Amino acid sequence: MTPQDEDAFVMSKKSINKKIKLPLNRIINGNCIDIMMSFPDNSIDVIFADPPYNLQLKNELSRPDSSKVNGVIEDWDRFKSFKEYDQFTKEWMAEAQRILKPEGTIWVIGSYHNIFRVGNIMQNLGYWILNDIIWHKSNPMPNFKGTRFTNAHETIIWASKNHNSKYNFNYHAMKSLNEGTQMRSDWHLPICSGNERLKDMDGNKIHSTQKPEALLYRVLLSSSKKDDIVLDPFFGTGTTGAVAKKLGRNFIGIEREVSYINAAKKRIREIISTGDEFLSTTVSKKAQKRVPFGSLVENGLIKPGSVLRGPKNLKSRKFMATVRADGSLLMNGDSGSIHQMSAKIQGKESSNGWTFWHVERKGKYELIDNLRSEFLNVDKIKNN
Secondary structure (H helix, E strand, O other): OOOOOOOEEEOOHHHHOOOOOOOOOEEEEOOHHHHHHOOOOOOEEEEEEOOOOOOOOOOOOEOOOOOEOOOOOOHHHOOOOHHHHHHHHHHHHHHHHHHEEEEEEEEEEEOOOOHHHHHHHHHHHOOEEEEEEEEEEOOOOOOOOOOOOOOOEEEEEEEEOOOOOOOOOOHHHHHHHOOOOOOOOEEEEOOOOHHHOOEOOOOOEOOOOOOOHHHHHHHHHHHOOOOOEEEEOOOOOOHHHHHHHHOOOEEEEEEOOHHHHHHHHHHHHOOOOOOHHHOOOOOOHHHOOOOOHHHHHHOOOOOOOOEEEOOOOOOOHHHEEEEOOOOOEEEOOEEEOHHHHHHHHHOOOOOOHHHOOEEEEOOEEEEHHHHHHHHHHHHHHHHO
């Protein structure tokens, strides 16, 4: 389902006491623990949580010129003690674990004020930590007093429901996003600023800790699939919902502050959904349907007697083999599969014949792997 309806879903106390149908693409006004208690077991694909950091700020922050710094001073970030904060964290994380699907994952972001406590609680509850991502802020807020290092990063814990979870990770999509290089666990991204930062009529930030969409883009692209259900129990001004809509995921937001909900609704409503044809991502060859080379032969994409050539020199007879009716290759009186013969010709123990052999089509030599993709597309159309 493509996210369409972003109207706030207000839940009554009575409905909290029973399991409800998931309110897809809605923002629920209320306490996240109470709301999650009404969700069915094993119903959410991905959770992104940006909980209160418990910064323990006691005084207003000022710049050297005496101007005020708009820090986190809201009541939702205030807890009486570490014990109270830990209890709050245990309760919402226990509910999150219950409603997470067996193959689902959770992302929790925090600073040095809370992330170590969060990580300890996650492990005690049985979550299995997969990575800790370091969000390196390329434009951090300076330390105005000059009493500490500039705090230039936050930590994101990525975890599966338990040790045995077969979680989803779109490795090849992330590699493609990173220009063909394996993506690392340190992400260099700017903090939310400029036109992306939501402000009120007076030009003030609506939310003090609004996260950049680029950060959520990586989170959702790496761990979710199209039409998956993404929950954000601390929805704020809706960055998770905005990115989910852009990527064709369903979202559920939980937020207690009405002012944040109103800003999030407007923000998400203005997003124009991307066409489905552009939402596909790069997948591993292992994840694709297995196609024997013989299927290309029996379906006429490559005819018996066709000559295949290796990539080193398409004109050289040294790298030539002839296709037989059963899909095997004949070369210098010897025969074998496309993989066996490509390994033999290169003097290797093994080789991927799909990415070695070429066949002539319309006067040009084309990689046989392209014909496999063509066959899969035709087969998909037939089955539909």
